[in-house]
Amino acid sequence: MNRHLARFMAVSTVVAMTAGGAMADDFIVVQSTTSTQNSGLYDYILPIYEDKSGVQIRVVAVGTGQAIKNARNCDGDVLLVHAKPAEEKFVAEGYGVERTDLMYNDFIIVGPPADPAGVKGMKDASTALNKIADSENIFVSRGDDSGTNKKEVALWKAAGVDPSQSSGQWYRETGSGMGATLNATIGMDGYTMTDRATWIAFGNKADHEILVEGDKALFNQYGVILVDSEKCPRVKSDLGQAFVDWMLSDEGQKAIASYRLDGKQLFFPNAPNVTN
Amino acid sequence: MQDFAASFFEAFRLVISLDPDLLEVVWLSMRVSLSAVAMAALVGFPVGAFLAVARFPGRGLLVITISALMGLPPVVVGLVVYMLLSSAGVLGPLQLLYTPTAMIIAQTILVTPIVAALARQTLEDLHDEYRDQLVLYGLGNLAQLKTLLWEGRYSLLTTLLAGFGRAVAEVGAVIIVGGNINHVTRVMTTTIALETSKGNLALALGLGFILVTIAFAVNALVFMSRAAAVRRAYA
Amino acid sequence: MRENLLSAVQRQAMPVLPVTGTGLRVSRKGRVLLDVDDIEIAGQGTTVIVGPNGAGKSLLLNLLAGLRQPDRGKVRWNGTPPSRSRYCRFGMVLQHAVLLRRSVRANVEYALRAVGHSRTEARRRAETSLDEAGMERLAHASARVLSGGERQRLALVRALATHPDLLFLDEPTSSLDPASVLAIETMVQDASVKGMRAVMVAHDLAQAKRVADEIILMHHGRIVERAATDNFFQRPQSETAEAFIAGRLLI
Numbered sequence: 001m002n003r004h005l006a007r008f009m010a011v012s013t014v015v016a017m018t019a020g021g022a023m024a025d026d027f028i029v030v031q032s033t034t035s036t037q038n039s040g041l042y043d044y045i046l047p048i049y050e051d052k053s054g055v056q057i058r059v060v061a062v063g064t065g066q067a068i069k070n071a072r073n074c075d076g077d078v079l080l081v082h083a084k085p086a087e088e089k090f091v092a093e094g095y096g097v098e099r100t101d102l103m104y105n106d107f108i109i110v111g112p113p114a115d116p117a118g119v120k121g122m123k124d125a126s127t128a129l130n131k132i133a134d135s136e137n138i139f140v141s142r143g144d145d146s147g148t149n150k151k152e153v154a155l156w157k158a159a160g161v162d163p164s165q166s167s168g169q170w171y172r173e174t175g176s177g178m179g180a181t182l183n184a185t186i187g188m189d190g191y192t193m194t195d196r197a198t199w200i201a202f203g204n205k206a207d208h209e210i211l212v213e214g215d216k217a218l219f220n221q222y223g224v225i226l227v228d229s230e231k232c233p234r235v236k237s238d239l240g241q242a243f244v245d246w247m248l249s250d251e252g253q254k255a256i257a258s259y260r261l262d263g264k265q266l267f268f269p270n271a272p273n274v275t276n
Numbered sequence: 277m278q279d280f281a282a283s284f285f286e287a288f289r290l291v292i293s294l295d296p297d298l299l300e301v302v303w304l305s306m307r308v309s310l311s312a313v314a315m316a317a318l319v320g321f322p323v324g325a326f327l328a329v330a331r332f333p334g335r336g337l338l339v340i341t342i343s344a345l346m347g348l349p350p351v352v353v354g355l356v357v358y359m360l361l362s363s364a365g366v367l368g369p370l371q372l373l374y375t376p377t378a379m380i381i382a383q384t385i386l387v388t389p390i391v392a393a394l395a396r397q398t399l400e401d402l403h404d405e406y407r408d409q410l411v412l413y414g415l416g417n418l419a420q421l422k423t424l425l426w427e428g429r430y431s432l433l434t435t436l437l438a439g440f441g442r443a444v445a446e447v448g449a450v451i452i453v454g455g456n457i458n459h460v461t462r463v464m465t466t467t468i469a470l471e472t473s474k475g476n477l478a479l480a481l482g483l484g485f486i487l488v489t490i491a492f493a494v495n496a497l498v499f500m501s502r503a504a505a506v507r508r509a510y511a
Numbered sequence: 512m513r514e515n516l517l518s519a520v521q522r523q524a525m526p527v528l529p530v531t532g533t534g535l536r537v538s539r540k541g542r543v544l545l546d547v548d549d550i551e552i553a554g555q556g557t558t559v560i561v562g563p564n565g566a567g568k569s570l571l572l573n574l575l576a577g578l579r580q581p582d583r584g585k586v587r588w589n590g591t592p593p594s595r596s597r598y599c600r601f602g603m604v605l606q607h608a609v610l611l612r613r614s615v616r617a618n619v620e621y622a623l624r625a626v627g628h629s630r631t632e633a634r635r636r637a638e639t640s641l642d643e644a645g646m647e648r649l650a651h652a653s654a655r656v657l658s659g660g661e662r663q664r665l666a667l668v669r670a671l672a673t674h675p676d677l678l679f680l681d682e683p684t685s686s687l688d689p690a691s692v693l694a695i696e697t698m699v700q701d702a703s704v705k706g707m708r709a710v711m712v713a714h715d716l717a718q719a720k721r722v723a724d725e726i727i728l729m730h731h732g733r734i735v736e737r738a739a740t741d742n743f744f745q746r747p748q749s750e751t752a753e754a755f756i757a758g759r760l761l762i
Contacts (some may be wrong), residue, residue: 038470056459058455058458059457063458073364073365074362075373143360204475303665408578409608413575414596
């Protein structure tokens with residue numbers, strides 16, 4: 001009877017050992033952000049590139065801060081995030097070959113329709129944030145060092161408010177991705193800042209709506225960087241460069257521009273040397 | 277808020293349509309978690325058996341430690357495995373990060389203490405009961421352990437189910453070391469986390485129903501095959 | 512003839528008999544549980560150890576079986592300490608028999624495999640043993656669902672199946688119905704007739720009279736009297752034995 005046990009063990013071991021095998025080598029890992037993933041952009045453009053090149057693009061979607069850290073650990077071939085100063089630092093320290101503008105969308109401030117802080121229709125982000133702070137209505141922050149979070153912190157600074165003094169009171173830091181933060185915002189009937197793409201694709205809006213948009217300060221620039229093989233010898237430079245080149249090419253840029261959700265364009269390509 | 281009925285409908289729709297993405301995700305969940313449980317059994321049973329019968333200084337401390345490790349936070353395990361498997365880590369050259377193998381490793385670490393601790397208790401109780409009888413058979417330690425493992429097989433199977441439940445339900449470890457990469461390392465729980473973050477709560481909950489149903493099916497399968505084995509053995 | 516019944520492993524193992532204990536002492540928390548200067552189990556027949564509860568009967572049996580270690584003194588099987596390899600020529604029915612979580616037949620097979628019989632040989636012998644004991648009907652039943660009488664009979668069948676040179680029985684019939692008691696006594700006597708040495712702990716004097724060739728009376732951890740059965744009952748040498756036979760001996 002012990003034979004059965006032994007056989008079960010043996011079979012399961014074989015299963016376990018082979019489970020990780022049989023992986024195609026033609027793939028690259030892109031460290032990116034939840035905002036691009038949650039918007040559905042990758043599901044739309046990656047198959048186009050994969051069909052054309054035969055190279056599989058594996059996207060790890062985390063916050064921008066985490067994505068940059070992962071890339072610093074050489075756990076990715078390409079970095080696609082939205083926090084320009086951090087990206088430039090990454091390149092300056094030799095981890096990235098070169099940073100190139102890829103596309104943009106914009107940030108918006110969403111909140112409850114009753115709008116107790118009275119910011120609806122405002123164009124100026126600083127003034128709007130000041131009003132929210134003064135009214136002490138709940139504002140939900142990512143608080144996760146992501147690109148969106150970095151942008152939000154910069155806006156608070158520009159507005160002359162230090163919300164961290166009120167953390168845990170009207171200023172709530174979720175330490176989570178955009179989606180989880182939006183869910184929390186809906187649940188607390190509060191305000192938050194999000195990128196437009198994630199908001200449009202978000203399925204649990206309840207009756208929250210866009211209250212503040214259109215400020216130049218809310219501009220959200222995405223950049224793309226090939227991880228440097230001098231720091232990270234195992235980086236697949238050729239495959240990675242080919243992907244970056246395609247994203248920046250007319251074809252790639254058109255693909256980004258043609259992604260629509262609910263009839264709305266979510267990302268606006270703006271790579272250099274390309275006219276749109 | 278979202279309607280529970282809508283989640284049921286989503287779950288039903290996905291299952292009925294045999295959605296290929298769903299099948300892929302379910303299959304990977306099973307493959308990863310069952311492999312992790314198998315590895316945990318290979319390590320946990322011998323460790324548990326050894327602790328059940330051996331007496332040595334520091335044994336009590338080891339028993340308590342292993343019991344405590346049952347409460348290992350998945351995120352911590354994920355983080356440690358990430359740091360080991362990262363290209364910058366000790367095991368970087370193996371290039372295992374963001375693969376199902378990495379997920380199996382992380383879940384094995386999570387499940388092994390559960391298997392070892394529960395097996396230790398089961399086998400120690402059995403050993404107390406069987407000790408004299410096994411001595412009378414003139415068996416050596418290894419042969420005694422083999423007999424105890426077989427005698428405790430049904431309890432040990434439940435131990436494995438407990439481990440499987442832990443593995444298949446956790447998200448913290450696999451999302452870090454697997455990266456939730458579509459078609460590569462996306463499993464049930466990371467899909468649920470992703471859909472939740474997309475605000476697709478009905479779909480997320482629907483997937484949750486499916487996960488629970490699958491866990492139920494695995495348990496039912498084990499219990500039925502056990503009943504069949506009992507019938508066969510005593511028919 | 513008898514040699515043919517043994518497995519190769521059993522034939523190679525050193526003999527068990529005679530079993531001797533010298534200067535055996537066990538005490539717990541200052542109370543002496545056992546104090547036996549000298550005991551030898553040899554020759555033929557069935558010895559029954561009697562005595563009131565707490566006299567140390569089971570403890571003595573466990574010491575001689577090598578299941579417990581005395582605080583002082585030594586147990587020898589044919590001159591050397593009990594060793595693992597010689598348990599194949601020794602059988603014991605524990606007071607609370609531990610049956611494996613398998614079928615009745617598999618329990619007997621397990622014992623036969625442990626003394627070195629092949630898988631097929633073990634099966635054949637197990638079936639024969641169960642047939643002889645009239646238990647073939649239960650062969651495929653789960654051992655863990657048997658009645659008390661059936662359990663003890665299985666424990667005995669299992670112990671006898673390997674044809675041990677020496678069999679210990681620790682109150683094998685306590686709290687059993689008369690039919691089961693009779694069945695067990697008969698099996699022990701049959702094996703005894705075929706040359707097996709048996710030592711049994713009992714506190715039922717009638718049973719001792721029925722099966723014993725020799726009686727050992729224990730009281731307060733000591734051996735008070737050891738005599739052939741007839742002599743013990745007809746000519747008790749000590750007051751303690753007299754009192755015990757008359758049913759007047761308490762703990």
